[in-house]
Amino acid sequence: MFQNFRLAMAWVHTWFGLFLGFVLMVVFFFGSLSVFDREIDRWAIPESRFEPQPMPSFDEILKPVFEDMQPSRESVDQMRSRVDGPMPEHFDTPVRWGAYTTHRDPVLGLFAGYQVPNAHNPDELVWGTRTIDPRTGESLPDDQLKIGSRFFYPLHYSLNLHWKDLGYWIVGLAALIMLVALVTGVIMHRKLFRELFTFRPNKSNQRSILDLHNLTGVVALPFHFMFAFTGLVIFAGIYFPVTHTQLEPLHDLHEVMESQETGLPHERAGVAAPIASVDAMVAEAQRRWAARDMAGDVGFLALQHVGDANGYVSIYRAGTDRIALTGEGIHFNASTGEVLREDPPPSAVERIDEFLTGLHLQHFRHWLLRWLYVLGGLTGCACIATGFLFFVEKRKRQHAKRGQIGSRVVDALAVTTVTGMLIATLGILIANRLLPVSLPARGTWEQYCFWGIWGLAMVHAFWRTAPVARARLAPAWGEQCWAIAVLAVSAVVLNWITTGDHLLKTLSAGYWPVAGVDLFMLVSALVAVLTARRLQRRARPQPADSGELSGEAAHA
């Protein structure tokens, strides 16, 4: 079918890269934003703009909040079809309580899972969540959308497409294709080292776009490869769901055996028992970590079989000081406070797994590395975007001659996923500042704004890429760059007007979460303006491209 191996690889790289590139663009961009998801949350929820807090006292603050919690209406409604008889008004048997925080969280997220009487599967629970101010225990309003950690972050790994978990599968496929694209790309690239530092902006469009594609792909190659790979490792349980398909009985048996081995009860005893002081257990856990020369804060605290004689408390350390996502969990009998188990040191395989997942999920405290991750992610975006541009540049004259619309469609989709995505992102932040605070289901409206604005950007992209069909530059690119600049500045100004937190104030107070988001948007606006102006210059008639293309470019 192909003359040689390299041509076959080029075909795979071009077509698979094109189709899944649109997904990868979303994954890379929102992945980059997710590095600072907690900080974006601060921007979106002005009430939560204060310093990060440690895990508060369970006995005084958390316990009353947990006792007051109930499952969410959505969770109860989803469960309704899998229960015999009506659902109860009040759920009395909490199975699991949990609180999770990081060194970047001012507010604390809690969750609780409840047993459902007469459920077809007695192990299936209904869930409730709540966000509190850990200094007082006061709850924050439920319908505030944490745009960073609850919208951008899930967009990164599931596209927020939850129907039959389709989003996870699409992202997984895209990650797999990313690995394929990297390998095929390296094979196609004949001068990987000799042209490592090569970017020739003054050569022909095609040449300089290909240079930039190669540069951004190669310099961050370890990053691209490791993140696509570790992303797949993290979701391996979803992509190979054997434990809940073919091997379900084995999985269930293993759970029971494991609980016998660890001494952590698998079932409730059915005998009520009070909860002893969890604060004392936390102190004991911290003492044991310190004795192991790993003094640290609590990152995750969970109670299992709440209020039962078999109940136990698990306390995990926050992993701020290393890459590996370890917990050094210590487990206590909930009613007596005695230590049931200390998690043993991980095996070699577990160590590798913890390193790979930790590398991707980044719970560590290291601002430089966070920013370098953002750089890596944005480099990936640039690599994918220049891939689209190269596809269009290479084919548009030929398509124009033959009257085909292929390159115009690809260009329109590229505009949608590159500049259109930025417009939608700024759109949700602006909606967050403009929608009335009293609006019911405000968070849902913010999400509608995001998708609606993105849809509009797509319509604009298809409309204003018509010149591509005549082998000319699409005005859509420049116009959307101007839109980005205007929206980014508006978002910063709206933050100032609606909250009073302007840049001088946040910078002088050293409140980086909000100052950082504002500054990042202003820099984006500047880059957008520079790009738009450059595009305007390019759009003017110029002598035909004379640059000779190397063989590599010709068949890419």
Next chain:
Amino acid sequence: MPENVLLLAALLLSVIGLGWFALALDVHWKQACGKQARGVASARGLRLFGGVALALSLILCLQVDHPTMAALVWIMSLAGAALIVAFALSWRPHWLALLAARPPRRQAG
């Protein structure tokens, strides 16, 4: 604070190291220094210097963080440094003449 200084120095060494690696390639040497002869700055020597600078950069990273974290910081700093060197070669190639201890090529850019 000294931690930040060490990390900054590590980043700088990455840029310098990769800059030397770039100058070891004839095409980039000409971009930065024009037709001046390489003299003692042979391609091999520059690669050696580059290697030493990158190794020092890694050592500085290891001074600050746990080895697993230091390795990631170092690898990512190389990505950033490579971009800086590449863009410098595109727009301000004469800056790299500094690394070769040569007067920059005349009428650069």
